[in-house]
Amino acid sequence: MGKSLMLGNEAIALGLVEQNCRMICAYPGTPSSEIMASVLQQKKRLDCDLHAEWSVNEKVAFEVALGGSWSGLRSAAIMKQVGLNVASDAFFSAAYQGVKGGFIIIPADDPGPSSSQTEQDSRLMALTAKVPVFDPSTPQEAREFVQYALELSERHELPVMLRPTRQICHAVQDIDYHEDFSTEMPQVKFDKDPHRWAATPRDRFRLHVELNQKLKQIEDEFAESPLNYVEAGTAKIGIIASGMVYNVVRQVLKELNYDAPLLKIGTPFPLPQKVMSDFIADCEQVLVFEETDYCIELQIPDRRNVRGRLDGTIPSAGELTPDVVGKVLAELFSKGKVQVATDKLFSADSGLVAAIAKHQSPPRPPRLCPGCSHRSAFYAMKREFGKRTLYPGDIGCYTLGTNLDAVDTCVDMGSGADIASGFYHAHKMGRTGRSGGKERPIMVTIGDSTFLHSGLQPLMNAVHTDARFVLLILDNRTTAMTGFQPTPANPEEANGSPGRSVSFPDLVRACGVEFVRELDPYQHDDFRNVLREAHEHCRSPQGRVAVVIAERSCSLHEPETVENRPVQITEECDGCRYCLIAFECPALVLSTDGSRVDLNEDLCVDCGQCIDSCHKGFIIPDPEAAWT
C-alpha cells in the first residue's frame, strides 16, 4: 500500500494490470501514449506474464487484442481518438460478434484539439457501433472504471469503451495503490463457434438483435449504477455533466455560489433514460456540459427544456475550460430571472490584459528540435526543389515541416502518398488539357512509424497506377513525437526483447519500386544530389515512383549519435534572417537589437547543420573545436 503521483494514463495502466488484463495492444498517439509505456513499466516491475505490444497500427492493435479476448483473456486496445477511425472496421464488427475475456477499448479524445486533426468524440463512435461507454472525471475514476468496464464486458460478452479525454489522460493525481491483486492466469481456450466468430450476413441479423437486447439490459443496469448520481441542489436550473468538465462545473458553481442540482453521468452510452427523465422533470431548465461533442444531449428524446452544445447555448467546438463554462452560465443567468452575483467569477483583468498585449512576444509554436534530421532533409529538399514543387506531407514530428514551407498537405496517417498520386494524375490531365502549364515535381515526406502504420498501401497503389513522385521516408528510427516507441523496423520489441526488424528498402522494392536510396540527410550536398536523381528517375519514360530513405537517429532520443560539430556565427553576420526562416532552428535567435543572429548555447546541440543555411558563409566551424 502506498501513494503515488500518477498521470491519468498511468492510473489506467494500473487499472488494467490490477484487473488481470493479459493482452494489451496499442499504437502510440497523443494523448494516449503513456498508457502502454506505463503498462510496460508495471510488467517489468511486477514481472507479470502479460502480452503487451506496440502494434503496427490501431486496427492491428484492436484485432490482436480481440484474438486475446476470444481466447479467454482480459484484453485491451489503446489508441488516440483518430486511431479508432483506423480500427473502426473491426470495432463495428466486434460489437456484433461480442467477446469472451473482458475486452476494453480505450480511445483517448482530444478536446481543443491540442495535437490531433479532429475533435471527434469517441463516445459517438461507440453510440454508432452500439458499444457501451464509461466516461471518467479523474485519474482515480479512470482506474476504477477499468474494473467496471471489464466486468460489464464479461457479463454481457460485449466490447466496452473507456473514453478518457486529454484532460484525464494528462491530469496528475495522488493515487493509492496496492500490489496484492490477482496474478492467476485464466484458462486460455478458444471455443469454436462459426456462427459467431465467423458470422456470415445471415448470422449477423441475429447478432444485431442480440446486441440490441444486451444494450437494453445494460441501460437498465446503468440506471442503478453508482457511476450516475445526483448531487441535490435548490436552484431551478439543473446541470448534467460528465468527464473533466464535471469538475469544472462544480468549481464554477461554487464560485458563483449557485446551488444547482447536478447529475453526474459516468456511463454516457447507453444513457439511463429513467435517471435522465426524472432529473429533467424536476428542473425548470437543464444544461448539459460534456466533451467533446453532444453524446448525452443527443440521446435525450425530449429536449424542450434542455440546453447544450446542440442548441448553441454551449459552444459547439472546443474544450470546456472554466472560462468557457463561467461565460455560458453568466450569460444564461443574465437572460433569466435568476439572481446570481456573476462578478464573483474569476476572470482576466482587462487593464492587465491590455498592458500584456502591448508587450507580448510572438507565440512560440511547436518547432523541430535542434539537431533534428528532418530539418536537414527538409532544408535540402527545399533548396533543391524550391517553391513550385508540391510537398504532400504526413503525420508525425515532421508535420512541422509546415514551418519550413516543406509540407503542403496533411490529412491523416499515411495520406501523403495518396494525395501525391491524386496530384500527379490531376496535373497530368491538366497538362494535356486546355489549361496547359508545366509539370510540377512532387516530393512526399513520411516518417518511419507512419510509413509502417499505413504508408505501404498508398505506395503499392502509386506503383500500380504509375503515379510519379518521390517518396522520402524520414527514418529517425523511432516514433519520436509520441515518446520514442519502437516500430517494427527497430531491432527490439516494446518490452525490450529482441524482435525481428522490417527492412525499409526490402519493403519498398517488394512494392515494385526500382529507385531506392538510403542516406544520411546531414550530408547536405549528397542528399540534394540523390533527391535530384530520384526526381529525374521518376519522371523519365521508363521510371516510376522513386524512394529515398533519409536515415539518421532522432537527435533527442539518441543524442550520442550527433557528431560534435560546434559552430560560430562570425562578427560579419548582418542579421538578414535567412537562416531563421529557411532553417528555423530554435538555437538560432535574433539578437535583442535585431542586428545579427546569435547562437543559444543552451539549446544548441553542436550538430553543425546550420552551416549550410548561411549562403554568406557567416556560420563557420568553431575554430577552437575539433570536429568529428
Added chain:
Amino acid sequence: MDIKIILCGIGGQGVVFLNRLLARAAMDAGFPVMSLESHGMSRRGGSVVLHLRLGSHESPLVSQGGADLLLALDAQEGLRNLSFVKSGGMVIVNSKDEFPAEVSTELKRLKIKTHSINATELARKMGKATAANVILAGCTVALSNVSLTKEALQESVALMSPKAAKLNNKAIEIGYNTF
C-alpha cells in the same frame, strides 16, 4: 491548503519536473493533489502551460484571474500567462529583468506581488543551467503560502531523482535563500 498554480515556460526547461516536484512534496506532506500537464507536440522550444492544484482533488483547471501563483521559467512565457493570476496573487519569474513598467503598474494595482530571479544564471554558476526549475521550487517555498518546507522539498526531490539529489538540494537552497 488549497492553492491554484500556473506553471509555464518553454519545452526543455523542465516545467513538468517542477510541477511534479511541487506535487510530490505536497503529496508526501499528506495533501491531495490534482494537476493538468501538457504532453505531446513540441518537445523543445514550444510554449508549455501546466495547471496545478495543491490541497484539493477538485478541478485542476485554473481560470483566467484565478491563480494564486504563477511560476514562470521564461520571462516571455510569464508575461503571456500573467492574466491567470488573481488580485492579491503572486508571480515568481526566472528573469534578469523586471516586467515592462506598464505591466508592473497594472500588477501593483491588482496587488500582485512579483519576484524576479535570474535562476538560469544562478544554475549555470552552480554548474547545471537546467537546474533553474529546481531553484524556482526553492523560491516557491520561501515566498508563497504553499504549506511546504524547504526540507520537505529536498526529501521529495531526493526520492524523485536520487542521482541528482545533491545538486538539486543545492539548487533548492539557492532558490530558498535568494529572497
